[in-house]
Amino acid sequence: MKHYSDTEREDAQTVAQIDQVIHTKVADWEQHYATLVDMFGRIPTDYKNQFEQDGIQYIKFWEQDEYDWYMELIKPDKPIEPLANAYPRCCYLLAIILIEQGKANEAYRILSKGLELEPDQPWLLSEMGMLGGQAAQTEHNSKVWKTAFSWYAHAFESRPYNTPAQKARALRGMGFACIELEDWDMAEKYYEASLTWQDSENAKNELELIREKKEDPATTVSIKGSGFDKGERPDSYTTFWHRAEKLPKTLRDELPDVYVYIWAKAARLGAIGPVNYRNDDHFKYPAADWKLDEVMAGSFQITNYLKGFHPAHALEALSDEGMEQLIRTFHFAKEAETLVRNSADQLIKKVSFKHLMDGETIDLYYVAPAKEAKPWWKIW
Known part of the structure; x- marks a missing residue:
């Protein structure tokens, strides 16, 4: 035929x-x-x-x-x-x-x-x-x-x-x-x-x-059925590994232990919203005058796609200020940064962060902001 x-x-x-x-x-x-x-x-x-x-x-x-x-x-x-x-x-x-x-x-x-x-x-x-x-x-x-x-x-x-x-x-x-x-x-x-x-x-x-x-208009709408497995907390270890299993093994093997902590915080932020999160937070982060759209967008990428821990799986659509505020929300402060290129020849910022309380460190990656770059969805 x-x-x-x-x-x-x-x-x-x-x-x-x-x-x-x-x-x-x-x-x-x-x-x-x-x-x-x-x-x-x-x-x-x-x-x-x-x-x-x-x-x-x-x-x-x-x-x-x-x-x-x-x-x-x-x-x-x-x-x-x-x-x-x-x-x-x-x-x-x-x-x-x-x-x-x-x-x-x-x-x-x-x-x-x-x-x-x-x-x-x-x-x-x-x-x-x-x-x-x-x-x-x-x-x-x-x-x-x-x-x-x-x-x-x-x-x-x-x-x-x-x-x-x-x-x-x-x-x-x-x-x-x-x-x-x-x-x-x-x-x-x-x-x-x-x-x-x-x-x-x-x-x-x-x-x-x-x-x-x-x-009750004051109710925070969080994901129940569409984003997480039935019966699992959105910030649970089980949910994290369910996400991780969808990554290529070469990436999965490089997940740092401290990233799980950041992921759990991001999942909670997405579930309860920035106002409730701020009210419960010791430092009252994320602050009301921060770039909250970027903080929430970065949190979404961490929660759903485990982005940011590797240059080949970098966070996207964040300004330098938005990236710093996103991670400060989880009590990490910027220590140093360098520019690298990933396998797709993207210019990536590698930033070292240190936890404000216990001194734990992690390197995170995001696509370097470029004024001339357009969000990919504008091709529609």
Whole structure:
């Protein structure tokens, strides 16, 4: 078959197997990453997601539900032969890994390729929304949340045969974007709508948070169901290692012990917010007149992607002042700094910090600020 080789058929089986396990705790992320990168490298230059041959229309579906909903809602007037999808789905799974590792630029490139192969695929469009959310939190920028929302909205209505699971995923993304934009009524609306398409503990948890916030506007909205494993404290050692297992082993092996302390502090800051954190803090950090957007953005990168402990995994989008205030929030003061370049030829600032109380030291890394540099999300 011209547009569906034996290799593509085998890749489709492999990618389906990875999709089954990638969200479980037993997933070997490093091995899956290597497999998917290899697969990505053999995407045919003349790829077709659907084609006709000998009077039969062939369409590459991701799952049985897609085919069933296509047949029920489209009611094609010619024979349809379903094929298992390999390469757009490969892009989706590879992007998931890259997003979880905080590699936004690479994830954007991979998702863009996936949408080139299958422009109306709702899983790819929702993952682009997820990437937009990462950009918004990395930059602590509400405008980017609106861009993320638009990707989710596009995913919801991208084609007439989107499955209930695909529609529900897009609606949950729209709801989460509305939470970040502090539009509680719309967030509640989208999460409730998502439950009409698919049951989800995540959606129920978020609705609980939204209703608490609407009843008491002073309530701090922290992540319950969407960012951390069920039943785990956001600042627990278990959660930390669940994050660490998603890093390449070469990076994971270099995690300094003191970084776990910084991570736990950052996770708590993200969970309770800067005002509550300041009220509980001995030094009353982070101070109200600091660059709190940068402090929270850096805290998000530490909590979710373990950034900053290695030049190849440096913190991003921080000014010199914002970086210093971020780490002072956790009671470390700057001792010295040097400039280095990482393997991607980025100019990185290596800063030595010393704990104000016990004298513990750590070297942390962040991308050197450049006035001419634009945040990566502006490519949208």
